[in-house]
Amino acid sequence: MSSGAHKSRSPSAKGNGPDSSEETCPLCAPDVKLLRKEDWVECEACNTWYHWRCAGNGEDVKRVAKWFCKSCLEADSSRTVTFKTPARKSTRKRNVQDYANLEEGLGSDSKRFLHMMQGKHIHPDSFKRMNGEDVTLDWLQEDETAMLEPIIIEKPDGLGLKMPPSDFTADDVASELGEHTAVEVMDVASQSDAPGWTLGKWADYMEQSPEKRERIYNVISLEVSGTKIAEMVIPPKIVRDLDWVETFWPSTRKGKGNVYPKVQLYCLMGVETAWTDWHIDFAGSSVYYHILSGSKVFYFIRPTPTNLAAYEKWSGSDLQNQTWLGDMVDAVYKVELTAGNTMIIPAGWIHAVYTPVDTMVFGGNFLHSYNIATQIRVRNIEIATQVPKKFRFPMFSRLSWYVADKYLKDFRNHADLPHRVVEGILALANFLVSEVRILENGNEQSKKEGKDAPAVARELRWRARLAVGYSSEGEDEGSKQDRSRPNGVKRKRSDSEAPMVSSLFKNFRPKKWDGSIQRTENSETTIAKPNGPKPSGDSDEWTSAWLDDGNSDEMDVEGSGVQLTRRRELYTKVRKTEKGVERQKIERTVENWDWDE
Template identity: 35%
Template sequence: MQDANICTHCQLAENPDASFWVKCDSCPQWVHVKCIPLKRIHYSNLVSSGDLTYPSSTKEIRSYRCSKHKEDEYLTVSAFVIRKGKRQRNVENAEDIHVNKRYNFRNNQVIDYIALNEGEAKREKMKHPHKDSFMNCFEKWQNNSNIMSAADFTAKFDDIKEPYKISDPLNSGVYVPKMETHDGFLTVHDITEIIGENYRVDVMDVQTQMNESWTLGSWNEYFTNTEPDNRDRIRNVISLEVSNIEALELERPTVVRQNDLVDRIWSFDKRLGQNDKKKKEEDDPRPKVKKYILMSVKDAYTDFHLDFAGTSVYYNVISGRKNFLLFPPTQLNIEKYVEWSLEEHQNSVFLGDVLQDGIAMELNAGDLFMIPAGYIHAVYTPVDSLVFGGNFLTIRDLQTHLKIVEIERLTKVPKRFTFPKFNQVMGKLCEFLVLNKINATGYDTDGDLITKTTDAAIQSLYVYLTKPEVKYRPLNFTSRKQLAKALADLIS
């Protein structure tokens, strides 16, 4: 098999005359841009071929398919072209061309040169520099006692503050369909066939912790059909959301469905009947965070992070193995996390060495893991693994959710990495609480949701709702100010 790091044109891993590489859009193969025959570069017929030169930067390249593939074997340049050494804009056609973010590029060097501590050190391309620190920390905090039955976990859900492994996941309500091939286990190949090989996925480069945009077919080629020794990099998919893909037939644990705040309040509107509510939800679909597929190869590592809005997480390992290192959202830990997040040389610091009260747990195929809100965690993958999981907000952790959202603002988390429509969820919750908590016997729906909402939580909601940066248009009140006043009146 051709080494994915060897250019198929010049057969070299390093070429001083080639300034940058491009990765095939449909497989893991990298090539030097300047090694590709000029006649195979397509410029959207903007100028005659005699005027063209090679692209001089990655910004001018939209996509590429290598010679292994029969269709579209071209470099495609976006609305910018090169002519006689100068970049010119095709104004006439610029609005007709959609330019995606271009992630599939790297410099000529195979080894990353990243500043570590005082100087620059070479990183091994197949090993994250924090792996050894992670394993040492994992051993220090290893926990084999946080295990609970599905029935007990459901009964005690409102009081649970630590991560737990479910001892009998088959009784939890979580469901992953059996397949006719591969010993009955769902595989990356199956998922690719169901969703479609042209579906776009974000692929994380473990060394840089940055995302690239791949097709699912390209990812399947890398994960399923490329031997570990021939993989050019260690990569990870942790954000393939599949809530609307019914053909996958995935089901969340019962306790998640019972406590998912979005499910319980999203369609609430006093003015609407059931048919109108259904139509309204079609026009304004709820946030898509329920079901994710995570696909990680051996030695994949995800550095410390908080799930958006500090959501709780369910995590069902379909195949493979995972190591989790988690720390609770104590004041000290949150302060250290914020400090680390704002650190210019974040990659040089292993956060686990300064956090307290850790919990380290190993998960194997079939295990179901439940993580409560706000836990700061990192994940290491010892073997190729496939996981079904998801995120959910709860009344139990409302104050933690609001606290983490403020931390996201302080640490300048990009909007696309935050909980989608969070302001709408909180606004709808405020309306739900006000309109249902009429009097002691006035609950018309979800009475337990009302009783579980403490005065402290309502006060936190009020503070959040009245922030200038929070945008929400009430459904049942004339203004956000009127809604906030009604919410404040609920506090006894």
């Protein structure tokens, strides 16, 4: 038999043998869809190559010792197909141990998550099901609960979404991006990276039937921005309208050759029984998630302060491998998605994901301005639990400064911003002030590079505080007057209370008055000399008591020898404000006391 009787090759390979570029299998139908890797067999008599799935009889091609095509067998009855003697195998079932994972104390049970979940009380979800055309900025601004809970859009109509065809497969991904392109693959049993994978190897793995997969793997971090696949995908319009990278990152610093956060277009490929343990998407970013084919089951935990504290305790500790996080929180909710469904997951929601069947998903992450406080809270958890920078939102601080710069301009131009956004800007400003304090305490080079950052951060915070309704007393958040209030409650001004601008930060200049009118009213009155001797000397100690004793319009003025000139001044000043006009009236009384010598 020819040494090349059994070979594999890609479907594009043709020719006189499996390594040529011209030959096709004589038995293939014209419209047959070729597999990425085909098993070929060569006839010992005529040296013609055939696809084994076309010419074989169901046997494993690797067992073939000598093979003849049907025509050659009919031409010579002495010819016969022979097979290698199979190696002796024990019928006793053995457990395959994953020693690498055992050394790390992780075990090798790919269904560990499902076992831990058995018997747990899980609530059915009550999240909104919405039509695509209703998921808009107007909805976000009018509904106070918008983007605070997951929403499910069962059909993509009206969502402004574009996706590849529903039969798009891992083979197509490998063809578009290149079979030798490295891809990060997660070993489900250990929830850690499995090294040495390429897209070609992954496509071969997904082509296997579930029962032939020795281990369960998952692809959850293949970002495809700037590739041919990216041309097939457009996120929902609401995502594009909100995305900080889309709206705040300078357009001149995006595109080919520029470094910017690329987290908008992920291709996720999971096989049957794969799962991802509890996690929060980096920096508390929100997620859009479209099921192209297959299905997914999500388990959600609300991002309440108590639940986030439990997650922080659980994450990165031994509890992660021994305890189901659902036992440490108030409730777990279950959502099932099928092909064609789209879900938007808001900032900070803790979730785990199970894959019932082989599934292809496209989605992406985005930061936005309607829940900045939660995004920053999650970022702080990542720092506290020492999440490697590789798994954090790329260039988060730089993106935050671009956002701050834009919103500072909006404040200066009296832009009308939604209240939820203004509250978020205050949280962002507080975060940046803490960042610049680190910068100010750094070396001289870092100070030089960020010389404008402190002014931007502090002015943004001051303007955001006024817009939210806080007093501007004291530059620093948490000043003495704030800390003295119970539970850190800050004093809010009443509607009639004008904002105080006496303690402004460096380089701030308030808006000038647009005009002023002064009106003065004079009157002269002679009143009685106060009791006691006439004051003398240059000391100021006598002044208040002596004048208060006699400063009365009702006193007897006859024979007093004292002349009082009282002058009343009224000032009226007007200037524009963000919401209208401010008019300030100031009345002043000046008294001159003269006595006859």
